[in-house]
Amino acid sequence: TRAAMEWSQQFDSYCERTDLTYWSEPVNAVTNAAFLLAAFIMWRRLRGENLPIATLLVVILTAIGIGSYLFHTHATVWAVTADVVPLGLFILLYLIAVGLHFLRWPLRAALVLTAAFARRLWRARTGPRPGGC
Numbered sequence: 163t164r165a166a167m168e169w170s171q172q173f174d175s176y177c178e179r180t181d182l183t184y185w186s187e188p189v190n191a192v193t194n195a196a197f198l199l200a201a202f203i204m205w206r207r208l209r210g211e212n213l214p215i216a217t218l219l220v221v222i223l224t225a226i227g228i229g230s231y232l233f234h235t236h237a238t239v240w241a242v243t244a245d246v247v248p249l250g251l252f253i254l255l256y257l258i259a260v261g262l263h264f265l266r267w268p269l270r271a272a273l274v275l276t277a278a279f280a281r282r283l284w285r286a287r288t289g290p291r292p293g294g295c
Contacts (some may be wrong), residue, residue: 169240179278190234197227215259222252254280 172182179186202271208216225248233245255278261272 163241169238171239173239173242174237184235186237187234191231194227194231194234197223197230201227210222215255215262219252219255219259222248222255226252250283276287 174182178190187229201220204216204220204223208220225244229241229244229246229248232243235241257276257279258272261267261275262269265272267275
């Protein structure tokens with residue numbers, strides 16, 4: 163179907179990628195292991211702790227490493243989704259954690275902060291974009 167074709171469509175719309183082959187971005191692909199290493203280190207540090215937001219951040223960090231690797235090797239619509247969705251979720255959950263744990267705000271205030279940021283981010287995403295490298 164047309165929707166499935168678009169989902170698997172490859173693209174080369176940014177400067178690091180030189181072509182559409184699998185290893186066109188070897189440095190970007192391989193350095194995603196750093197996300198996985200950081201997630202592993204934090205998972206070990208969190209063992210036995212009852213810190214649900216921190217645990218969820220570690221899970222999302224793992225997804226960032228995997229998703230970014232997939233994007234920088236496959237360069238498809240589905241792979242860019244696997245790259246940017248975990249990044250967005252991490253940012254939003256981190257903002258909630260900042261509101262709750264660093265600023266010591268009530269949950270409602272932390273959610274309002276995060277929603278305001280998400281709204282601003284969404285507006286920036288849908289606005290005009292500079293072209294080229």
